[in-house]
Amino acid sequence: MTERMTSADVAFLHRETRNAPQHVGGLAIFAPRPGGFEYDRLIRLLEERISLAPRYRQKVRTVPGHLTHPLWLDDASFDITYHVRRSALPRPGTDEQLLEFCARIQSRLLDRARPLWEMYLVEGLADGRVAIVTKTHEAMVDERRGIDLMHVILDAGPEPRRTVEAIWMPEPEPSAVDLVRDALADVTRRPTALLEAMRQAMRDARSTAGKVGSLTGGMASATRAALQRPQSSPLTAELGEQRRLAIARTRLGDYRTVRNEFGGTVNDVVLAVVSGALRGWLLGRAESLGPAATVRALVPMSVADPADPAGSGVRDARQLGSQHPALQRAGNAALSARVRPLLVDLPVGEGDPVLRLAQLRYAMASHGTSGRAVRAQSITQLSGFAPPTLHALGARATVGLTRRMFSLVVTNVPGPQLPLYASGARLTEMFPIMPLTPGHAVSVALSSYDGGVFYGVNGDRDAVPDLRTIAELIEESLAELVAAAAGGARISGGGRGRTRARRTDST
Numbered sequence: 001m002t003e004r005m006t007s008a009d010v011a012f013l014h015r016e017t018r019n020a021p022q023h024v025g026g027l028a029i030f031a032p033r034p035g036g037f038e039y040d041r042l043i044r045l046l047e048e049r050i051s052l053a054p055r056y057r058q059k060v061r062t063v064p065g066h067l068t069h070p071l072w073l074d075d076a077s078f079d080i081t082y083h084v085r086r087s088a089l090p091r092p093g094t095d096e097q098l099l100e101f102c103a104r105i106q107s108r109l110l111d112r113a114r115p116l117w118e119m120y121l122v123e124g125l126a127d128g129r130v131a132i133v134t135k136t137h138e139a140m141v142d143e144r145r146g147i148d149l150m151h152v153i154l155d156a157g158p159e160p161r162r163t164v165e166a167i168w169m170p171e172p173e174p175s176a177v178d179l180v181r182d183a184l185a186d187v188t189r190r191p192t193a194l195l196e197a198m199r200q201a202m203r204d205a206r207s208t209a210g211k212v213g214s215l216t217g218g219m220a221s222a223t224r225a226a227l228q229r230p231q232s233s234p235l236t237a238e239l240g241e242q243r244r245l246a247i248a249r250t251r252l253g254d255y256r257t258v259r260n261e262f263g264g265t266v267n268d269v270v271l272a273v274v275s276g277a278l279r280g281w282l283l284g285r286a287e288s289l290g291p292a293a294t295v296r297a298l299v300p301m302s303v304a305d306p307a308d309p310a311g312s313g314v315r316d317a318r319q320l321g322s323q324h325p326a327l328q329r330a331g332n333a334a335l336s337a338r339v340r341p342l343l344v345d346l347p348v349g350e351g352d353p354v355l356r357l358a359q360l361r362y363a364m365a366s367h368g369t370s371g372r373a374v375r376a377q378s379i380t381q382l383s384g385f386a387p388p389t390l391h392a393l394g395a396r397a398t399v400g401l402t403r404r405m406f407s408l409v410v411t412n413v414p415g416p417q418l419p420l421y422a423s424g425a426r427l428t429e430m431f432p433i434m435p436l437t438p439g440h441a442v443s444v445a446l447s448s449y450d451g452g453v454f455y456g457v458n459g460d461r462d463a464v465p466d467l468r469t470i471a472e473l474i475e476e477s478l479a480e481l482v483a484a485a486a487g488g489a490r491i492s493g494g495g496r497g498r499t500r501a502r503r504t505d506s507t
Contacts, residue, residue, distance in 0.1 A: 002171060003072045005060070009139040010069050013060070015438070018109060019239040023116070024141070025106045025433030026134040026150060027098075027247070027456065029125070030425040033158065037130050037425040039086040039121050042153075045423050046080060046119075049152045051166035055140050056083075056149060059115050063179045071179070074170035075115055084119045092126035095247070102133050103245045103461070106433055116140055119149065130425065138435070154420040154427065234285055235295065235407040237441040237463035244464060246471035247431050248455035252417075252448050254482050261485035262354065264361040269481065270412050270453075271299070271364070272357040274444055275346040276477030281470050282348060293349030298406040299342045301367075342367055343406055353480040408442050409434055415449040431456035442470070 005013075016022040030037060050056055059075040089097045101122065110116045116137035123130050136148060155161050174182070255269045278295055344367075347359045411434055420427045432445035433456045441463040446455040455474055459467040 002074075002174075005069045005072060005139070007069070012137070012139040013070070016109070017438075019241050020436060020438045021107070021109050022139070022435055023106075023110055023135045023137045024435060025102070025136075025456075025458075026132075027102050027245075027431040027433065028132045028134075028150065028427055029429040030130050030132065030422060031428050032128065032130060032425040035424075036128075037121075037423060039084075041423050042119075042121050042132075043080060043084055045153050045160070046084060046149070048163045050080070050149070051168060052152050053149055056115055056117055057168065057170070060112060060139075061173070061179070064176050065180070067180065067184070073173060076170045076173055078115065078170070083115065083117060084121070087120055087122050089122065089124035091124045093122075093124045094126065098122065098125065098131060099245045099247065102131075102433070103243045105133055106135065106245070106458070107241060107243045107461075110135060110137055117149065129428070132422075153422050155422070156418065156420060158421050158424050158426070160421075160423050233295075233407060234282065234287065234464070235441055236439055237460050239436055239438060239441070239460050240462045242461035243436070244459045244461045244467045245433065246457040246459070246468045248457070248471040248474040249429070250453045250455070250475060250478050252451055252453050254478055255453065258357070258478075258481045258485045262357055262361075264357065265364070266414075267412055268357060268361050268364055270446065271297075271344060271346060271360045271410065272353065272481060273474055273477045274410055275348055275350075275356050275360065276353055276480060277470055277473035278346060279348040279351075280473040280476070281466070284466070284469060289349045291349045291351075293347075294345035295348050295408070296406045297344050297346050298409045299344045300409075300411055301340055301342050353477065354484050357481065406440075408440055408444065409437065410443075411445045413445075413447050415447045417448070417450060419450050429454055433458050436460060442467070444470075 012022045055072065057075055057078045058072045060070050061073050062070045087101065089101065105118075105120060110118065116139065118135045120133040121130060122133060125131060132150075134148075134150060141148070250273075252266075255266045255273075258269045259266055274297075275295075279289065282289060344360070344363055347356050350356045350359065411432070413432070415430070427449070429452065430447055430449050431454045432447050434443040434445040436443055436458060441460045443458045444455065445458075446453055448454075455471060457467055457471050457474075459470075464470075
């Protein structure tokens with residue numbers, strides 16, 4: 001199967017540098033059943049199901065002279081054992097050792113000569129656990145075909161769903177002469193083809209800026225944000241090649257307790273928690289924070305497309321689901337969504353956690369996306385696994401935005417609220433890892449799963465040596481809000497008093 005890359009795909013390839021890899025990562029922890037979860041078992045499972053995600057057996061091939069966009073084409077030399085690797089920590093492996101290993105893996109670029117993904121099975125963790133570390137290039141995931149390999153290998157029960165490996169015959173790879181001939185044929189049929197790619201890229205950038213402008217109060221404010229000189233901040237840095245990772249574990253019930261007491265959505269509570277953690281971290285670095293101080297975050301929001309409520313993404317998901325029923329509903333929810341960027345000012349200058357939440361409730365409501373937001377309930381009750389796809393789409397939402405527009409990316413993707421299994425091993429925790437955009441020292445990603453909310457905090461190794469502090473403060477910030485909810489604190493809410501929440505699961 002041969003397919004021309006889109007302008008957005010090409011943009012991610014061009015944006016990538018040694019200091020700014022453009023892949024989305026993940027860290028999943030499993031509790032194997034008796035007998036363990038061996039490397040060979042993982043290989044067999046992937047071999048059986050990788051046909052459900054055909055992009056993972058394709059590589060990028062550029063056209064000589066760059067006459068047109070590169071191609072996705074079958075890798076005739078595809079070797080799954082190159083992409084799926086085995087490692088181990090000294091027993092009993094700790095979280096710190098696992099995160100150090102994962103950070104080194106995430107710091108390295110993917111091999112452009114092969115399909116753009118890697119997976120590592122890490123053994124030796126304490127209590128007999130194993131981990132799977134993943135890397136998937138953002139160019140591989142789009143809103144129409146965004147299926148991740150973790151989506152494929154997980155089942156809703158401990159007994160693996162019976163699947164049969166499809167016979168795969170890669171299409172012959174075209175020669176350089178064939179590629180040039182096809183490109184020239186495109187030019188002959190469409191004389192403007194040489195300029196079309198550049199024009200499309202410019203249109204994509206203008207379109208993205210326009211969307212951000214409309215969501216933040218108008219194009220003028222977005223333009224001012226883009227042109228003003230960025231303030232010096234620990235969140236901005238010239239990136240090095242190495243990364244540092246930290247994780248936080250919280251419970252979904254705590255967010256719902258706060259939401260039920262003060263109103264809003266779970267996503268509002270998440271942003272208030274992140275705001276409190278950033279406030280504590282900045283103060284710990286002796287940063288001066290006035291009462292009105294804010295940190296502008298890019299918060300990708302999954303929204304339903306009213307023009308295509310059951311369009312190409314859903315049709316593709318249904319086709320996939322017919323081959324693998326456990327994925328059908330997850331694919332429908334993930335692929336029928338469209339991820340759009342929102343710029344949100346996090347009130348790090350506000351010392352009262354309840355007032356921080358009130359300010360964010362008002363800010364998120366003013367964006368006017370609530371009527372189109374994909375409800376968490378439509379994702380969290382799935383038997384499939386949508387979060388990796390939606391985190392990758394969230395990373396793509398940064399295309400076309402200048403670093404001056406925001407200080408960090410925060411992605412929040414709801415996951416299924418039931419246990420999932422890979423070859424009988426129960427998934428216990430899953431931490432998403434968002435790449436760093438050029439000039440930004442920190443990114444925050446989180447997913448809910450089976451009653452937990454798991455944060456992955458990614459940072460530049462040299463610029464943020466105290467990254468672990470942010471993760472610890474996330475847990476403390478949530479505890480502050482839970483205590484306030486238990487104490488019956490009141491939100492002024494612009495004179496409306498405390499609003500006891502309507503039952504809502506939108507994030």
